[in-house]
Amino acid sequence: MPNSFVIGIxxxxxxxxxxxxxxxxxxxxxxxxxxxxxxxxxxxEENPTIRHLWPxxxxxxxxxxxxxxGGRPVLNLSLALCYASGGLGVWWYHAFNLVIxxxxxxxxxxxxxxxxxxxxxxxxxxASAEWIALAVALIWTVHPLQTxxxxxxxxxxxxxxxxxxxxxxxxxxxxxDCSGSAGASPSRSLGWFSISVAxxxxxxxxxxxxxxxxxxxxxxxxxxxxxxxxxAWHQHWRLYxxxxxxxxxxxxxxxxxxxxxIGFGRGVTWWGYAPAECRVIVRYLRLAVWPTRLTLDYGTxxxxxxxxxxxxxxxxxxxxxxxxxxxxxxxxLGFLGAWFFVILAPTSSVVPIVDSxxxxxxxxxxxxAVAALAVVGAVAIGRRLFRKRQREILxxxxxxxxxxxxxxxxxxxxxxxNSAVSIWQDAVEKCPGNFRAHYNLGAALLQTRNLPxxxxxxEQSLRIKPDFSDAHNSLGIALEQTGRVQEAIxxxxxxxQIKPRLADAHNNLGIALMNQGRLQEAIxxxxxxxxxxxxxxxxxxxxxxxxxxxxxxQEAIxxxxxxIRMxxxxxxxxxxxxLALEKTGRVQEAIxxxxxxLRIRPDFVQAQDALARVRAVQ
Numbered sequence: 001m002p003n004s005f006v007i008g009i010x011x012x013x014x015x016x017x018x019x020x021x022x023x024x025x026x027x028x029x030x031x032x033x034x035x036x037x038x039x040x041x042x043x044x045e046e047n048p049t050i051r052h053l054w055p056x057x058x059x060x061x062x063x064x065x066x067x068x069x070g071g072r073p074v075l076n077l078s079l080a081l082c083y084a085s086g087g088l089g090v091w092w093y094h095a096f097n098l099v100i101x102x103x104x105x106x107x108x109x110x111x112x113x114x115x116x117x118x119x120x121x122x123x124x125x126x127a128s129a130e131w132i133a134l135a136v137a138l139i140w141t142v143h144p145l146q147t148x149x150x151x152x153x154x155x156x157x158x159x160x161x162x163x164x165x166x167x168x169x170x171x172x173x174x175x176x177d178c179s180g181s182a183g184a185s186p187s188r189s190l191g192w193f194s195i196s197v198a199x200x201x202x203x204x205x206x207x208x209x210x211x212x213x214x215x216x217x218x219x220x221x222x223x224x225x226x227x228x229x230x231x232a233w234h235q236h237w238r239l240y241x242x243x244x245x246x247x248x249x250x251x252x253x254x255x256x257x258x259x260x261x262i263g264f265g266r267g268v269t270w271w272g273y274a275p276a277e278c279r280v281i282v283r284y285l286r287l288a289v290w291p292t293r294l295t296l297d298y299g300t301x302x303x304x305x306x307x308x309x310x311x312x313x314x315x316x317x318x319x320x321x322x323x324x325x326x327x328x329x330x331x332x333l334g335f336l337g338a339w340f341f342v343i344l345a346p347t348s349s350v351v352p353i354v355d356s357x358x359x360x361x362x363x364x365x366x367x368x369a370v371a372a373l374a375v376v377g378a379v380a381i382g383r384r385l386f387r388k389r390q391r392e393i394l395x396x397x398x399x400x401x402x403x404x405x406x407x408x409x410x411x412x413x414x415x416x417x418n419s420a421v422s423i424w425q426d427a428v429e430k431c432p433g434n435f436r437a438h439y440n441l442g443a444a445l446l447q448t449r450n451l452p453x454x455x456x457x458x459e460q461s462l463r464i465k466p467d468f469s470d471a472h473n474s475l476g477i478a479l480e481q482t483g484r485v486q487e488a489i490x491x492x493x494x495x496x497q498i499k500p501r502l503a504d505a506h507n508n509l510g511i512a513l514m515n516q517g518r519l520q521e522a523i524x525x526x527x528x529x530x531x532x533x534x535x536x537x538x539x540x541x542x543x544x545x546x547x548x549x550x551x552x553x554q555e556a557i558x559x560x561x562x563x564i565r566m567x568x569x570x571x572x573x574x575x576x577x578x579l580a581l582e583k584t585g586r587v588q589e590a591i592x593x594x595x596x597x598l599r600i601r602p603d604f605v606q607a608q609d610a611l612a613r614v615r616a617v618q
Contacts, residue, residue: 016134017106020141023403024102027142027410031151032094034417038296038440039154043068043079045088048535050080064255068154071253074164074205075157093153100159101141101150107166108368109137114173118224121332125379132375135399139371144291144409149361151417152296157207158361164203165343165365168213169220171196172239176225179235197242204250209362211250212342214243219338223331268301270350273357275313276304277348280358282312284344285319288363288370291406294413295427298358299434339369375399420444428457435464439471446478454478469499473508480512488512503533510542519546537567545576553583571601578610587614 036045044050047069049062059080060073069076078096086092113133116125125132140146149158175192196217203210218232218240226232233240287294306313323337343366347353378398382391416426424441431437442457458475461468476491492509495502510525523546529539544559560577563570578593594611597604 016109016130019134020105020109020137021102023138023407024098024105024141027407028094028098028101028150028414030411031098031147031414031417032091034094034151034153034414035090035420036088037152037154037417037420037423039068040152043154044083044093047076047079049076050083053080053084071208072157072206073253074202075160075207078156078160090153093156094151097150097153097156097159100156100163101146104159104163104166105137105141107163107170108140109133111166111170111173112136112372114170114177115224120224125376128379131395132379135375135395135403136368136371138399138403139375139406140368142403142407142410143288143367143371144294144406144413145287145360145363145367147294147410147413147417148296148359149364151414152361155361158209158364161203161207161210162365164199164206165210165213165216167199168196168203168243169217171199172217172220173225175239176221176236193236193239193242197239197246200243200246201249204246205253208250208254209343209346209365211247211346214240214246216339216342217243219335219342223335268352268354270352272303273301273352274350275306275309276301276357277350278316279304279309279312281341281344281348282315283358284348284363284366285370287360288367291409293430294360295430295437296423297427297431297434297437297440298356299431299436301352301354301357333373336369336373340366421448433464435461435468435471438464439468439474442471442478443474446474449481451478451482455482467498469495469502469505472498473502473505476505476512477508480508480515485512485516501532503529503536503539506532507536507539507542510539510546514542514546514549519550522546535566537563537570537573540566541570541573541576544573544580548576548580548583553580556580557584569600571597571604571607574600575604575607575610578607582610582614590614 047062049058049069053059059077062069062071062073062076064070069079078100079093082092082096110133113129115121116129116132122129149155149162171192175189175196178192179189200210200213203213218229221232221236222229226235319337320341323334323341325334326337327334344362347359347362379395382394386394415422417423421441421444424437424444427434427437428441438457438461442454442461445451445454445457455475455478458471458478461471462475465471472491472495476488476495478488479485479491480488489509489512492505492512495505496509499505506525506529510522510529513519513525514522523543526539526543526546529536530543533539540559540563544556544563547553547556547559557577557580560573560580563573564577567573574593574597578590578597581587581590581593591611591614594607594614597607598611601607
């Protein structure tokens with residue numbers, strides 16, 4: 001790593017934070033136009049609790065029924081801030097995600113630097129602490145594995161939790177440094193410990209993986225500060241009581257959450273799930289070192305025989321044994337190993353996550369251990385093989401090359417995220433047996449009106465998983481739009497046989513029936529959709545459409561107005577309400593709603609024509 005070779009020209013403490021920020025912006029400069037994907041629709045587009053910042057209690061109390069933000073009030077608040085800044089424009093959401101990630105990178109830099117300057121390490125690494133910490137932070141920040149947690153908006157859950165996790169540790173280190181300094185004020189270290197506890201509470205309210213943070217703070221204390229668990233407790237027991245209190249807070253937040261697809265009782269045992277996760281963790285290790293064939297969706301849990309996973313289980317057993325030995329003999333090395341495995345433990349151990357047993361965003365924090373081990377290991381090897389000046393030059397060249405390579409891979413990965421079609425096409429190519437990837441690609445193609453290819457992908461999804469209700473529902477939409485209405489009705493009905501409370505299928509079946517003139521049956525399905533999902537504005541609007549077609553314009557007006565109360569920016573509801581108002585002679589009110597529809601959607605041709613027609617006859 002460079003030292004005297006560069007230090008005469010540059011002042012590290014001044015330029016390093018700016019360098020981390022600049023390189024991070026370069027890596028993610030092409031992520032700001034990536035559209036809402038996958039779970040973004042539920043967490044953002046269909047989330048009414050982020051529409052207003054006041055009353056704040058609503059924002060901080062997302063309903064448990066929304067499993068994407070339920071029990072995560074800090075996440076919901078961050079989404080509400082983005083909505084307040086730019087509505088549903090994606091730029092603000094991506095900017096916020098990148099700010100979180102850059103702050104996390106800066107915090108990681110601070111943690112590594114302060115650790116290397118502690119007694120026992122400053123003698124070996126003190127002169128190079130700034131540069132080692134910079135290399136670790138840069139590699140972690142621009143590594144392409146991080147794209148899922150940064151570019152995919154909803155996975156802010158991981159990066160936001162990760163930021164608070166790192167801040168919890170960093171502020172503990174600041175407090176420990178203060179208490180260990182001669183003449184330091186006890187109140188100053190107490191202040192650092194207090195905000196460390198506060199960060200831990202905020203992390204618990206962002207994502208549940210934060211549950212491991214108190215454990216890792218204690219292990220850091222034992223390894224780098226106090227020297228033993230007994231001494232760590234003796235010196236900082238008040239801090240640990242505060243950190244442990246965050247577990248109670250997390251327990252309260254998780255009450256009533258049953259829809260995350262996590263836990264037992266879903267047909268998967270812990271002894272069946274754990275062997276499969278051995279293969280997943282080994283794959284995580286490979287991706288951390290060699291990040292190729294990344295994908296947004298690796299598929300759902302598949303039963304795995306012990307014989308199949310035996311090689312991975314053996315590798316994992318050897319690595320885990322090495323970590324346990326290192327914790328005793330080489331505590332700093334053991335801490336890095338523990339960091340990797342302990343943070344992954346809640347999502348990659350024995351508790352089944354059936355819908356998503358593997359996901360790249362889960363490596364967000366664990367990757368820091370791999371980066372630190374790689375950089376410190378390279379420094380140690382360099383000191384054995386090269387002279388000081390050679391080490392400095394070689395460190396600059398090698399480090400710069402690695403960061404440049406990882407940055408270019410991240411930029412390329414962000415390009416794949418540029419549209420829903422491209423990201424799901426990528427997932428299908430890399431995981432052709434993933435029914436969910438085929439379904440999402442089909443749904444994305446359906447949005448772009450590429451109906452033949454959409455139908456092909458949705459049918460492929462159903463060949464892999466015939467009882468997939470969402471695929472039947474989307475296939476029904478595609479078939480109806482190609483004129484194959486009777487086939488579409490069959491798929492909507494099949495979706496409802498599999499999942500009777502699927503509101504979208506009720507709504508879509510209602511549309512198909514209404515187009516066949518079966519108005520009463522259609523209205524019955526709209527009513528069913530609203531029983532399942534009372535704030536379903538589209539179903540409310542379609543119910544009104546059915547009443548309007550049946551000649552009951554006056555009653556339809558009430559349903560249109562209800563749909564607009566549910567979704568004030570629903571342009572079609574304003575347009576249809578205007579038609580009904582015009583039908584009942586309320587022309588001035590109709591003009592107002594035509595204008596509102598055009599204000600929401602300036603390219604709404606039917607509203608333009610209707611408004612021009614009404615004004616022409618006035």
